Amino acid sequence: MKLSEYAKHLLLAPNLEDKLFTPAKHWDEEIDDKPLRIQKPGRSHLIQFSDKKVKIPRLEHLNLESNKGLTLHHFANHELMAIELFAWAILAFPNAPKSIRNGWVKTIEEEQTHLKLYINRMNDFGVQFGDIPLNYIFWKQLEQFHTLESFSAVMSLSFEGANLDYSQVYAKVFSYFGDLKTSEIMLTIFEDEVKHVKRGVRAFEKSIPPEKNSWEYYLTLIQFPFTPRRAKGYLFFPETRYLAGLDQDFVNHLSNYEDKYTGRVNLESVKKFGLGSELMRKNRLDSLTNRL
Ligand SMILES: [Fe+2]
Ligand SMILES: [Fe+2]
Numbered sequence: 001m002k003l004s005e006y007a008k009h010l011l012l013a014p015n016l017e018d019k020l021f022t023p024a025k026h027w028d029e030e031i032d033d034k035p036l037r038i039q040k041p042g043r044s045h046l047i048q049f050s051d052k053k054v055k056i057p058r059l060e061h062l063n064l065e066s067n068k069g070l071t072l073h074h075f076a077n078h079e080l081m082a083i084e085l086f087a088w089a090i091l092a093f094p095n096a097p098k099s100i101r102n103g104w105v106k107t108i109e110e111e112q113t114h115l116k117l118y119i120n121r122m123n124d125f126g127v128q129f130g131d132i133p134l135n136y137i138f139w140k141q142l143e144q145f146h147t148l149e150s151f152s153a154v155m156s157l158s159f160e161g162a163n164l165d166y167s168q169v170y171a172k173v174f175s176y177f178g179d180l181k182t183s184e185i186m187l188t189i190f191e192d193e194v195k196h197v198k199r200g201v202r203a204f205e206k207s208i209p210p211e212k213n214s215w216e217y218y219l220t221l222i223q224f225p226f227t228p229r230r231a232k233g234y235l236f237f238p239e240t241r242y243l244a245g246l247d248q249d250f251v252n253h254l255s256n257y258e259d260k261y262t263g264r265v266n267l268e269s270v271k272k273f274g275l276g277s278e279l280m281r282k283n284r285l286d287s288l289t290n291r292l
Contacts, residue, residue: 076122167187
């Protein structure tokens with residue numbers, strides 16, 4: 001099988017099992033290297049896009065199993081879109097360096113693991129994937145993906161970057177409610193996402209022009225109304241971005257960034273959990289990132 005055939009399968013085959021099809025270890029040689037920009041993934045009726053808004057449950061309500069299931073469903077949807085969009089990038093940027101394309105394949109395989117982890121755990125809470133409307137927030141950014149650098153800025157530095165904060169928040173809150181099993185899942189995903197952001201940083205940093213720093217370059221790659229606010233959670237854990245290889249200037253700018261949507265989350269309810277700035281399972285992560 002060629003890598004491009006595999007990517008097309010992930011994108012166009014309609015069923016959840018298709019999206020979970022594991023990548024091969026070796027690929028046949030590609031003959032055609034024309035960019036292909038697929039506008040929409042194939043999705044069976046069970047996993048269709050929806051414009052219905054579903055709110056994610058509040059942190060203080062995560063003592064209830066039904067709310068835990070809903071929350072994991074929300075995260076699982078992100079994983080499904082990530083699988084499809086990294087496959088999209090393989091087809092849209094056929095001339096990307098081999099190391100970057102190989103990185104996308106590894107990322108796809110890890111996103112598939114994340115999706116399965118979330119689905120299995122939401123099933124424990126009585127929720128099936130597809131029970132709740134699936135938004136397509138990542139797919140809505142397609143027009144921003146002009147180059148592999150803009151793709152990496154939006155998908156990896158922004159969405160996956162924000163997930164570093166959210167996976168820490170939820171690992172802490174699930175553990176606060178005594179659900180160590182779900183907390184552990186969040187940390188497994190956190191550790192993988194550090195690698196994903198790192199892969200994005202590598203794809204992006206090669207083309208930083210000499211007159212710009214990484215933050216200025218990042219700003220040129222994203223398009224309003226998408227702003228750097230999308231690159232962080234309502235709580236920001238700067239250390240996670242250093243682990244992912246971002247520089248101090250970038251992290252400071254991101255930390256200080258505000259726009260008119262900042263502060264819409266009721267941080268009082270977040271504070272109640274006493275979520276400190278320390279990372280969960282930091283020691284294990286240090287040894288992990290040293291090996292990368
Ligand atoms: Fe993921
Ligand atoms: Fe990821």
